[in-house]
Amino acid sequence: MSLPNITLISFGFFEQDFLEQIAKAVQAEFDFTVNIREGRIELGEYYDPARRQYNGNTLISIVDSMTFPESNKILGLFNVDLFIPILTYIFGQAYLNGKSGIASIYRLSNERYGMPKDEQILLDRTKKEVIHELGHTFGLIHCDNPICVMRSSTYLEDVDQKRQNLCHNCKTKLEIIF
Ligand SMILES: [Zn+2]
Ligand SMILES: [Zn+2]
Numbered sequence: 001m002s003l004p005n006i007t008l009i010s011f012g013f014f015e016q017d018f019l020e021q022i023a024k025a026v027q028a029e030f031d032f033t034v035n036i037r038e039g040r041i042e043l044g045e046y047y048d049p050a051r052r053q054y055n056g057n058t059l060i061s062i063v064d065s066m067t068f069p070e071s072n073k074i075l076g077l078f079n080v081d082l083f084i085p086i087l088t089y090i091f092g093q094a095y096l097n098g099k100s101g102i103a104s105i106y107r108l109s110n111e112r113y114g115m116p117k118d119e120q121i122l123l124d125r126t127k128k129e130v131i132h133e134l135g136h137t138f139g140l141i142h143c144d145n146p147i148c149v150m151r152s153s154t155y156l157e158d159v160d161q162k163r164q165n166l167c168h169n170c171k172t173k174l175e176i177i178f
Helices: 016-030 056-065 119-137 156-161 168-177
Strands: 005-010 033-038 053-055 073-078 082-084 087-090 092-094 100-104
Touching: 005 016, 016 033, 016 073, 016 119, 053 056, 056 073, 056 082, 056 092, 056 100, 073 119, 082 092, 092 119, 100 119, 119 156
Parallel strands: 005 033, 005 073, 053 082, 073 100
Antiparallel strands: 082 087, 092 100
């Protein structure tokens, strides 16, 4: 049995340092080692011209079809506007208790909302969304604690309100899972 491992795959361009910082935060929260890989898929195939967004349901199934023998969980990181049919947009989604999740930085940057660019804020928000989606893959559902990373976020303000950590309750559930 190999050590528990998470693969973080970047689809699109991300600075190596940015990815490493996310990997570090994930590792700190779940105590899994994290591998960073570069994904190569033709994103155009998942573009919905009517919505001018990318289909999150299809993309997560593509990520889920990838196998890394050393890896228990996979998180695909994107920089495109993701949607699922029932929602206007999503920051990310995951298979509850499954192998895979996806997240996008597209709607996490200040610039998207007409505010000045801030790399640190973008990094913090991305860490939260990535950890949140991975939490789902570990079987965690949404949490009512307003600062818990498993709190659902519909708007950017929700993301900013929470921390990048699991609350005590969620942490305990996670330990039961392991
Ligand atoms: Zn969620
Ligand atoms: Zn919680």
